[in-house]
Amino acid sequence: MVPKGLSLVMATRNEAESIRKIVSTLAxxxxxLPFKAELVIADYSEDNTIDLAVSTxxxxxxxxxxxxxxxxxxxxxxxxxxxxxxxxxxxxxDGDGNHDPRYIPKFLEAYKPGCIVSATRFPPLGxxxxxxxxxxxxxxxxxxxxxxxxxxxxxxxxxxxYYPAATFTRHLCFSPSPDF
Numbered sequence: 405m406v407p408k409g410l411s412l413v414m415a416t417r418n419e420a421e422s423i424r425k426i427v428s429t430l431a432x433x434x435x436x437l438p439f440k441a442e443l444v445i446a447d448y449s450e451d452n453t454i455d456l457a458v459s460t461x462x463x464x465x466x467x468x469x470x471x472x473x474x475x476x477x478x479x480x481x482x483x484x485x486x487x488x489x490x491x492x493x494x495x496x497x498d499g500d501g502n503h504d505p506r507y508i509p510k511f512l513e514a515y516k517p518g519c520i521v522s523a524t525r526f527p528p529l530g531x532x533x534x535x536x537x538x539x540x541x542x543x544x545x546x547x548x549x550x551x552x553x554x555x556x557x558x559x560x561x562x563x564x565x566y567y568p569a570a571t572f573t574r575h576l577c578f579s580p581s582p583d584f
Contacts, residue, residue: 406490406491406492407440407490407491407492408439408440408491408492408493409439409440409441409442409490409491409492409493410434410437410439410440410441410442410491410493410494410495410508410512411441411442411444411489411490411491411493411494411495412430412434412441412442412443412444412494412495412496412497412508413444413446413482413485413486413489413494413495413496413497414426414443414444414445414446414485414496414497414498414499415445415446415447415478415481415482415485415498415499416445416446416447416448416449416453416454416457416481416499416500417447417448417449417453417476417481417499418449418450418451418453419449419451419453419499419500419501420449420451420452420453420456422499422500422501423453423456423457423460423499424456424457424460425501426499426501426505427443427456427457427460427461427464427466427468428460428463428464429504429505429506430443430466430497430505431460431461431463431464431465431466432464433505433506433508433509434466434505434508435464435465435466436509437508437509437512440467440491441466441467441491442466442467442468442469442489442490442491443457443461443466443467443468443469444468444469444471444485444486444488444489445457445468445469445470445471445485445499446471446473446480446481446482446484446485446488447470447471447472447473447481448472448473448474448475448476448477448481453499454470454472457470458470469488469489469490471484471485471488482496493512493515495508495511522558522559522560543560547559547560
């Protein structure tokens with residue numbers, strides 16, 4: 405049985421400029437939770453991202469699981485990170501600062517077993533200044549198609565900040581598949 409707590413999985417690549425601020429904010433959020441939490445970082449960097457993350461986590465007393473992966477790829481990093489999680493709840497977050505860790509408690513409030521809670525970057529619930537109208541339009545098409553196909557209520561299908569059902573996520577990440 406997996407212990408109760410939250411494992412936050414972060415894929416990073418060359419985030420040395422921003423990782424200290426992100427880990428610092430994460431530590432402040434995670435250490436206030438009423439249960440144990442850890443940060444699992446799967447990193448493929450040419451810079452010192454992982455070293456800076458470890459030193460920042462240590463400064464705050466945040467449990468960090470540093471993983472250096474041997475090849476690039478966000479999917480590989482997430483699968484590797486999930487395989488090394490130690491708690492029953494999993495949240496995925498990007499390491500580039502696009503996702504605000506202060507929303508993690510809201511994810512926990514909204515979560516129901518078997519569901520996925522996802523953030524959005526688009527109106528009326530959110531917006532990302534870095535995305536163009538073309539990105540917004542393409543995302544709207546993809547999100548609408550997803551919702552029609554799966555009878556969903558997702559507002560931003562391409563966002564990487566989400567809180568999935570842990571059992572389902574672990575099953576996906578451990579299922580052998582040469583094309584996955």
